[in-house]
Amino acid sequence: MKVLIVDDGYYIVEYLKHLLDWKEFGVNQVETTTNSIEAKRMLKESSADILITDIRMPEVSGIDLLEYVGELKLKTKVIFLSGYSEFEYAQKAIRLGAFDYLLKPVDKDDMEKVIRDVTKVIEESQPEGDTAWEPYDSLGYLLAALSENESLIQEFKPIYNGFEQNPMCFFRLSPADRIEEGKLRETLEGFNAYIWAAPPSLAGIVPESETQKLKAVIPSITLSEAFQFNLKDSVRYSFYQFFYQEEVGPNDFSLLRNKEEFSKLESRKWECSGQRIQKEFPKLMNRKQRVIYLLEVIHYLYLTNDNLRAEEVLEWIIHRLEDPCEAYEYVILTISRLGKEADLSNEDIIDNVRKYIVSHIDEALSLEDLGRIVHLHPVYLSKFYKQETGENLSSYILFKRLERASKLLIESNLHVVDISHMVGYKKSQYFIKLFKERYGVTPQQYRKQQIKLK
Known part of the structure; x- marks a missing residue:
């Protein structure tokens, strides 16, 4: 479970963060912020199971956050912090849907009781069986949409209904300081958008309907042509033209078909795949082919090893791939590193996953937990297990x-x-x-x- 603590007082959030042994209550992640506007972004990008928030804050109040949770249709349970003078206000918040409230200064025993009660309610309301079998990863979804491997896009499912049919645009903001980032997030608040940090740049995906407003607020922002995720050629054309100034068509991706190195990457045969890539890359005739080829390689690397962080992949995509030869060097070094670190065969991976399941059979097993054990992206683990065993992991x-x-x-x-x-x-x-x-x-x-x- 995840807890988000919001209060405009730094010492208060630090006190609350360290007040309890959170793991005792099944909480494995505690995030804090003193910025209530930032709290809205955090809730949208990665919703919390429990929100503990001051009821009165400048700019965005606790009541505003409660209403925002409702707008996003999150299952987040909200607990308010209030002073004695706000007692009636807190009671009103309960009627609006808050789970409970705590009076400041917060007593440890009171906090323990409320957290015990709320975690019990959350556990009882969770669906039975195995949870989180469709973790959402916006970067993974983008890479799958660009990939030649049609089956991969089916593994990623957008969390918003109708997302794939909505006209979207890529954006880039470089350099981006905190003021511009704040304007960007505030303008996009409440919309289905993705913002990725690749210092000194910000990049991502925004609704076409908001592009004029973004240009007015942030004149330095650049935007792509509109596209729809359910139209692969549309996504590819906009992406490659916007980020690399390359015009691509369906025939440009024929070079990715039936390539042995991709199947070897998927099977985590690092040495063999590295050798094949070093043989094939020099044969590519121009910059466009090299960018397309390397992006496919990067996609497989991202899926098949969770030691390759999203931040690192974004840095490659947004910056390194502008010079494919430079990106190629980074890719080869990464594959070499993975080969040296790899000590698990496919059989070992399956065996380790099964052993973990048996020893934790009383727990709510998630793909994230299982993927972490064997260093596989959770979405890819599900696919990998089915390929290797012929049965679903669930x-x-x-x-x-x-x-x-x-x-x-x-x-x-x-x-x-x-x-x-x-x-x-x-x-x-x-x-x-x-x-x-x-x-x-x-x-x-x-x-x-x-x-x-x-």
Whole structure:
């Protein structure tokens, strides 16, 4: 779970951040900000499970943040911080949908009680089974849209309905200082847009409908022609023309088809793929071909190893690829580094994932958790597992949960509710439903049958 703490007092947010042992409550990430405008951006780019916010702040109040959570249709639970003079105001906020409020100065026991209550509600409201099987990654989505590999785009799903059909534009702002960045984020507030930092530049994707407003507020911003993500040729044409001043057409991407190095990258065969790239790159006739080729390589590198950070990839795309020969050197060095670091075969990866699942069968296993163990992008891990084993990762987790449950039913006198919790299901009725679908009988009936067979 993730917590965001917002207060215009620096010492208050630091006090609250270190007040509790957050891991005890299932919280693995605590972010803070003293800027309530920044808080809106943080909520939009990566929503929090719990928002703890001062009820009165300059520019954007806690009530404003509560309303913003509602506008974005987030499941974030909001807890207000208020003084005694704001007591009635806080009670009103509860009626508007806040989860609870805490009076300043915040007492540790009061904070523990509220956090225990809110985390319990969040856990009970989460869907059963395995969570976060479709993590959203805007950079990964862009790379998949540009890639020749058609199957990859299906792995990434935009979080906004209708996003793919909306006319969008690429933008670039260079150099970008904090004032211009603030204007950019404020102008785009409430819109489906992506902003990526590639110092000294900002780049990203904005709705075409907002481009005139952006130009008026930030005259130095540059914008591409409009495109739609559901039209691959449209995305590619705008992207390559805008960032690299290269006009591309469908035939330009034929050079990416049936290339052995891409399959080797996908299989994490670093040495072989590096050798192939060093052989193929010098054959490319012009700058356009080299940029197209290297961008495909970068996409596979980004997917197949999470040690390659998004910031590093953005720096390559926005800056290095303007000179393909320079970018090529960075790519080869990275592949060489990955080859030296790699100590896991495909079989090892599958084995490590399965061992982790078995030892954490009582937890809400996510693709992010599993991907982190084997250094794979979470979206790619799902695809990789299916390729290597022929089954979905979620199916394997379900199998191991129910297998463990069947053994506990036979070997112990534990209640079905307790067994349900021990294999990762908080709602026993859902567990019983899944168990019956697999074994044809309820857990209680299964236990009775097995006792008779002994």
